[in-house]
Amino acid sequence: MKNQYLCLLFCTSISFSQVGIGTTNPQEELHVSGNTSTIRIEGLSSTNNVLNDGIKNARVYVNSNGNLTLTPPNYTAGGSGNGNLPINFLIDVPNFIPDNIDGLPAPYNSLGRIINSDLTQEGVEGFIYSVTFTVPAACTVEVKHGVTLVISGSNMLTPSLAYINDSKTRTIETFFCFDINNDGLSPAEKAIEYGNKGQFYCSVAGGSLGYPYMNSQGYATLPPGTHSIHFFGKVQDPPSTFTSVGFGGATDYLKLRVYN
Incomplete structure (x- = not known):
């Protein structure tokens, strides 16, 4: 049983x-x-x-x-x-800077963010664009970006375009900063510049207009939360010259990878 x-x-x-x-x-x-x-x-x-x-x-x-x-x-x-550790793309934007941020009429609607160094300046810095993103955990991020440039000898905000043919050299730079928690870029956050990249522009007798290209990358360790990346441009030119630069008027890119 x-x-x-x-x-x-x-x-x-x-x-x-x-x-x-x-x-x-x-x-x-x-x-x-x-x-x-x-x-x-x-x-x-x-x-x-x-x-x-x-x-x-x-x-x-x-x-x-x-x-x-x-x-x-x-x-x-x-x-x-x-x-x-697996690598994850958090952001992959093929044209992250709007082509016509300043709302100019055609045919000046593909100049991006315009930063001018006028006759009284030999160097100027300006804000280009910002992108917000969120990471769920503390991580290291890698930022890669490429920016197109338009260079003119007249103020493109008027709007106008003019060849530069004075045979003098200009330098153009880009960099970015992280706004932790996306609560406003503080002076301390602004003081830390990532991905600094520059190139020089030397005109010839005939002058030149077009879309030069500049790319760069940088790394940062971030806490969990919502943050933003702020991109800036610098323009330096000789005394008594006018240089107008449009950042992001053609096809740009932004990629952000996360290393958890």
């Missing part, structure tokens, strides 16, 4: 070893039925796992114990090779 009870108990445990969700006839140990059925594992969410950036889908791995995890095989923090 005892053996019969044991056999009955054993058979009962087998009959209930398969669990069905959305079905009364499970075909596997766990059977989730339904063409649009989904599974949620809260331990892998962006709130509970720093390897999930909360922006793009995270790759799920199966370890040697059969556990689901976001940690790549052989991962070591700060390591290299296949054990690196």
